Amino acid sequence: MFEYPAGSRVRVRAVDPDHHTRVPGYVRGHTGEVVAALGRWPLPDDSARGLPPRVETCYAVRFTAADLWGSGDHTVTVDLWESYLDRP
Amino acid sequence: MGGQTGFGPVPVGPDGDERAVPFGADWEARVYALAAVLRRRGVFNSDELRDAIERLPPEVYLSAPYYERWLGALETLVAEKGVA
Amino acid sequence: MTGHEDLPAAARTRRLEERLIAAGLTSDEEIDEFLTRLYTRAFPVNGARMAARAWTDPAYRELLLADGNAAAAQAGFDGLGYLLRVVANTHQTHNVIVCTLCSCYPVSLLGPSPSWYKSFAYRSRTVREPRAVLAEFGVTLPEDVRISVWDSTSEARYMVLPVRPAGTDGLDAGDLAALVTRNGLVGTALV
Numbered sequence: 001m002f003e004y005p006a007g008s009r010v011r012v013r014a015v016d017p018d019h020h021t022r023v024p025g026y027v028r029g030h031t032g033e034v035v036a037a038l039g040r041w042p043l044p045d046d047s048a049r050g051l052p053p054r055v056e057t058c059y060a061v062r063f064t065a066a067d068l069w070g071s072g073d074h075t076v077t078v079d080l081w082e083s084y085l086d087r088p
Numbered sequence: 089m090g091g092q093t094g095f096g097p098v099p100v101g102p103d104g105d106e107r108a109v110p111f112g113a114d115w116e117a118r119v120y121a122l123a124a125v126l127r128r129r130g131v132f133n134s135d136e137l138r139d140a141i142e143r144l145p146p147e148v149y150l151s152a153p154y155y156e157r158w159l160g161a162l163e164t165l166v167a168e169k170g171v172a
Numbered sequence: 173m174t175g176h177e178d179l180p181a182a183a184r185t186r187r188l189e190e191r192l193i194a195a196g197l198t199s200d201e202e203i204d205e206f207l208t209r210l211y212t213r214a215f216p217v218n219g220a221r222m223a224a225r226a227w228t229d230p231a232y233r234e235l236l237l238a239d240g241n242a243a244a245a246q247a248g249f250d251g252l253g254y255l256l257r258v259v260a261n262t263h264q265t266h267n268v269i270v271c272t273l274c275s276c277y278p279v280s281l282l283g284p285s286p287s288w289y290k291s292f293a294y295r296s297r298t299v300r301e302p303r304a305v306l307a308e309f310g311v312t313l314p315e316d317v318r319i320s321v322w323d324s325t326s327e328a329r330y331m332v333l334p335v336r337p338a339g340t341d342g343l344d345a346g347d348l349a350a351l352v353t354r355n356g357l358v359g360t361a362l363v
Binding site for chain 2: 288
């Protein structure tokens with residue numbers, strides 16, 4: 001079972017690490033809906049620093065333009081590793 | 089970079105670049121190939137490469153052509169790892 | 173930095189190559205062989221053929237959308253090295269692919285990425301104002317069509333399955349594949 005099932009709401013942690021990460025700035029602090037669990041992959045934050053990587057589930061998470069930008073009727077789906085996420 | 093403003097129109101060439109050559113110069117193709125073969129050999133991984141690109145000085149990141157960023161990153165990684 | 177940045181990029185590249193070759197980490201043959209394989213194997217027709225088959229074969233379409241890697245393997249592309257996710261356009265939804273963080277792209281199925289895909293303008297604006305970006309490609313969608321943007325931030329690579337154009341019933345597989353443009357597979361063109 002996945003920590004965040006499809007359809008559940010997740011909030012992206014409002015982080016600003018000084019190391020490489022794959023959380024785009026524009027979704028940090030925003031809440032979206034899990035579309036799918038994609039797979040378990042090494043966390044880029046670790047791999048980029050030459051650390052033995054934590055292997056985590058990566059989720060496709062969908063955000064609305066209205067939430068991200070305050071306007072627009074499109075959605076943006078971003079792939080995010082589990083440690084980038086929290087329950088809202 | 090998502091959502092950042094001020095970058096102007098998308099540089100779409102004629103016919104949407106459907107028939108554009110992938111590399112503007114031989115050195116660009118060789119930089120692309122070098123990154124791939126070194127990654128394949130385990131000299132660095134993709135995340136280290138992306139990180140090295142992101143660590144380029146901001147003025148280089150924003151003004152250097154795309155494959156020159158890769159070149160800078162390769163030079164950085166080769167120096168940092170002391171492999172050549 | 174190493175102080176080489178004053179040299180033209182071509183000279184810097186050759187200098188780097190020579191150091192790596194001297195260190196035994198690569199060879200001219202290896203680089204040439206890699207590029208030959210890239211130029212002879214990675215083409216948008218690869219993705220186009222998969223899309224065209226999905227238009228005529230419902231079981232393949234289902235596989236393509238549920239397990240892109242298995243569908244790619246059936247098309248002769250084993251060991252992609254990434255999770256292939258194919259997203260279907262409908263008359264209500266139009267998909268567009270971007271990588272805001274760098275420029276991740278399914279090269280083996282679409283060929284090397286175009287310059288515009290790697291541009292700051294495309295990377296920054298597509299997630300924010302996709303309709304305006306599509307207009308710059310000459311694409312105007314009806315107002316009631318929703319746009320779904322996919323930001324390739326992980327090991328997954330995305331490809332769009334365009335809507336089969338009307339009036340194509342009599343076409344064979346090759347003709348159908350010829351209708352599917354590279355931009356159609358990224359979402360910046362209708363086919």
